[in-house]
Amino acid sequence: MKNLLFILFVVPFLIQAQDFSDEDYIYLKRHEHIKIGLSKQTFDITKQVSEQAEYLTAKKLYFANEAMHFDSFSSIEDIDAYTYLPERDSNVKVDYIETKREFDNGIFYSDQESKIFTFPAVTKGAITNLNYKEVIKDPHFLGLFRFGTFVPTKSAQLSIEFPTNVSIGYIDFNTKDIALDFKQETKKNTTTYTWTASNVKGFQSEDDGESVLYFMPHIIVYVKSYEHKGETINVLNDVNDLYKWYASLVNQIDNNDLEKVYRIADDITKNLQTKKQKAEAIFDWVQNNINYVAFEDGLGGFIPRGAASVCDKRYGDCKDMANLLYEMLNHVGIEAYRTWIGTRDRPYSYKDVPTPMVDNHMITTAIIDGETIFLDGTDSYVPFGMPSSFTQTKEALLGIDENTHRLITVPIQKADKSITDVTSTITIEDDMFKVNEKRLLTGYEKVDFITDYLYKRDSKSDEEFLNTTLALGNNKTNYNNIKKENFDNKNKALQLSFDLEIDSYVKKVGNKLFINLDIDRVLSKSKIDIEDKKYDKKIDHTYTKNYVTTLTIPEGYHASFIPETLSFENPNYGYTITYTQKDNTVIQHKNIYINTLSVKKQDFESWNEFIKSLNKAYKKSIILEQNQ
Secondary structure (H helix, E strand, O other): OOOOOOOOOOOOOOOOOOOOOOOOEEEEEEEEEEEEEEEOOEEEEEEEEEEEEEEOOOOOHHHHEEEEEEOOOEEEEEEEEEEEEOOOOEEEEOOOOEEEEOOOOOOOEEOOEEEEEEOOOOOOOOEEEEEEEEEEOOOOOOOEEEOOOOOOEEEEEEEEEEEOOEEEEEEEEOOOOOOEEEEEEEEOOEEEEEEEEEEEOOOOOOOOOOOHHHOOOEEEEEEEEEEEOOEEEEOOOOHHHHHHHHHHHHOOOOOOOHHHHHHHHHHHHOOOOOHHHHHHHHHHHHHHHOEEOOEEOHHHHOOOOOHHHHHHHOEEOHHHHHHHHHHHHHHOOOEEEEEEEOOOOOOOOOOOOOOHHHOOEEEEEEEEOOEEEEEOOOOOOOOOOOOOHHHOOOEEEEEOOOOOEEEEEOOOOOHHHOEEEEEEEEEEEOOEEEEEEEEEEOHHHHHHHHHHHHHHOOOOOHHHHHHHHOOOOOOOEEEEEEEEEOOOOOOOOEEEEEEEEEOOOOEEEOOEEEEOOOOOOOOOOOOOOOOOOOOOEEOOOOEEEEEEEEEEOOOOEEEEEOOOOEEEOOOOEEEEEEEEEEOOEEEEEEEEEEOOOEEOHHHHHHHHHHHHHHHHHHOOOEEEEEOO
């Protein structure tokens, strides 16, 4: 979406030329002007948006497809859109705009809609122009403004005009590397803040990076308070106001028929003694019996549905499941709280950003014997006692009562909670490399495997899925006797076992066999391209991988060379590989650990040294020589 001070020119607004000649498409301007009115404690808020883009080549004409999104809290009006063709010195107006309901495979129901159209006659040199008004119906949702976007912007400007009896808060992010000019102007009974940036480069997301909000320059503005008859009325002055608003929404929950919910909770826990056992049983029941679906429906996207309704229908979104857990846990005597939280996609804290922009998720927090346990019913396979991986490091807002809240940071889960243990036995028969392997996965390692298996396998067979996911051996690896155990048992490690036959893996030179025991070369392709990668590398969770690989020496051979111990040690990542010989076997022990959720840009060299060392170790082979 796009936005500003609404000034119409017969000739399009043009910025003094800058050198973006190597680009295909740029924004000449992206301007927004927010105007706030207040009458009898009722806000009247509009946003005027003005955008202009130029097609420097004909390579990205698909940008001519435009969509402006709105929902129950906003509306789009007064759209003026046209294409200016400099060669003809003429405008071609958009003559058809479709209003379309948004649909997403991950959202059960959404109140989001879009105004959709295509700029006409777009070709190389064309300049598209878009102006419209957005009506903001709730003062809690002023949103954010991006000074940068996916392509360069010559002129980016946000201005906000408000009465002098209204107080506006703002905080900017990632603006230290752009020339951002701020001006404040007061006239009569209004004040205007204006932020302007020129020649802002484009920002592209990276597959293994945090969301663009971590590095794209942007600003969040919000209504802090207003004066009425000598009294200050807070809107979003701080996190206390945000929580009071959230609490007012919680008070609208339908609490009818809770008896049926309590009967289920009692039945689940009737034979259990400790609070932790009861909490785990209730959590497992919600995970197993309530299907997660997403709702985005005005205030219905903020107010949890009644626990009885969720139990009856057997589905709900994050806040519905959080409220159901809250009701069940408290009923059986467990201290539990509804909890608002942002995922790792949002780089904000409640102190800095006391607005609904800070969070996008809801969970339940239980306090048992002094231990804080974060419970996310939407994550069907995360084990009891571990938060969802995407909430690690984030602030959690616990609703204690109508007037009291508490902030707690979700800790990073240690690597020893997410372990992959791999045991492999290898034999060589008629030049065929045969492997019997068993894998035990716990914590997030298990969650990730199951999630990929359920949602990414598609029509692939188990063999095809494992060949793609694990990529063991070479491209001639065949999987047989695949078995999965404890797939749905959250209290036990997922056990995955299979047999491998790997053709053309053993290299024979004269009377010697060269054998590489590293059929699993995890992280081997994880070197960071320092020249191209601009932002920190994101890691979803810490983990440990342990391998014990036992090779039976074929009859008539002996081990003439066994690699020495190799290792790389860093507090955040490392490995150790050792080899020992016992009777007619060679045993490799390999340990790889990742103890961080992020590799900072200043540590890219260190990470690459780690990967280089690991790949060097992966190339080491055992040499077996025929007996004389």
